[in-house]
Amino acid sequence: MSATAPVPTLLEAIDVTRTYTLGRDVQVPALRGVTFRVDHGDSVAIIGSSGSGKSTLLNLLGALDRPTTGEVLYDGRDVQDRSDAELAQLRNQRIGFVFQSFHLLPRLTAVDNVVLPLVYRPGSARDRRERAIAALESVGLGDRLDHRPTELSGGQQQRVAMARALVTEPALILADEPTGNLDTTTGDEIMSLLEQLHQERGTALVVITHEAEIAERADRRIELRDGVIVGGDLDMVEAGST
Numbered sequence: 001m002s003a004t005a006p007v008p009t010l011l012e013a014i015d016v017t018r019t020y021t022l023g024r025d026v027q028v029p030a031l032r033g034v035t036f037r038v039d040h041g042d043s044v045a046i047i048g049s050s051g052s053g054k055s056t057l058l059n060l061l062g063a064l065d066r067p068t069t070g071e072v073l074y075d076g077r078d079v080q081d082r083s084d085a086e087l088a089q090l091r092n093q094r095i096g097f098v099f100q101s102f103h104l105l106p107r108l109t110a111v112d113n114v115v116l117p118l119v120y121r122p123g124s125a126r127d128r129r130e131r132a133i134a135a136l137e138s139v140g141l142g143d144r145l146d147h148r149p150t151e152l153s154g155g156q157q158q159r160v161a162m163a164r165a166l167v168t169e170p171a172l173i174l175a176d177e178p179t180g181n182l183d184t185t186t187g188d189e190i191m192s193l194l195e196q197l198h199q200e201r202g203t204a205l206v207v208i209t210h211e212a213e214i215a216e217r218a219d220r221r222i223e224l225r226d227g228v229i230v231g232g233d234l235d236m237v238e239a240g241s242t
């Protein structure tokens with residue numbers, strides 16, 4: 001499909017729709033046909049007002065959900081053709097997630113939260129702990145290893161979430177309004193860390209944001225409205241669907 005693309009394609013969404021069913025007969029068409037490509041090393045901002053379908057799209061890109069119609073291809077293979085176990089493995093091995101509300105486990109220390117994605121990996125418990133510590137050090141939290149989420153500030157909790165996302169060395173980080181619960185200064189620090197990860201390790205980055213300033217810093221932008229792409233760097237979107 002994009003075998004001639006100069007940069008290898010990481011994932012493609014082709015004419016995806018997602019309709020939620022509420023109760024017995026209320027249909028909510030959250031996405032109404034979106035075509036979109038993410039290359040290795042890409043950086044994309046998804047913008048659009050509340051309810052436009054941004055989180056729905058991110059969940060499909062992250063194989064957290066399946067489209068109602070259309071295809072989401074990872075390495076050229078449709079997620080529909082994969083079992084739940086295969087999708088769990090895909091998420092664990094290729095993708096790091098960062099959410100607005102951090103999604104840390106409250107009873108676990110910072111280091112234990114970061115160890116979690118590694119538990120199904122080969123290697124000793126000690127190796128996993130060392131990798132988690134290195135990830136926390138890389139986000140500036142080497143001195144907060146044994147703190148629980150409630151013992152950390154919002155910005156620090158988001159750093160733990162970032163360490164958890166990057167500890168597996170994913171090809172892609174998906175971030176859903178990662179600065180939405182943070183003050184401007186702290187949000188800037190989180191965005192700088194994400195950009196550093198993108199630039200230094202070549203991790204592809206897809207970030208949903210309300211903030212124009214953050215969107216401007218991405219290599220390209222996609223604007224959603226009412227479940228369709230209405231703007232952004234459309235030439236690159238179309239290039240992905242040839």
Ligand SMILES: Nc1ncnc2c1ncn2[C@@H]1O[C@H](COP(=O)(O)OP(=O)(O)O)[C@@H](O)[C@H]1O
Nearest residue numbers: 020022028030049050051052053054055056057
């Ligand atoms: N689980 C769900 N069940 C029903 N409707 C939903 C669900 N999740 C989202 N929606 C609806 O789908 C639309 C898109 O939601 P969402 O993707 O969360 O938008 P955004 O992230 O851009 O704010 C909204 O109208 C929302 O109310």
Ligand SMILES: [Mg+2]
Nearest residue numbers: 054055056176
């Ligand atoms: Mg959302």
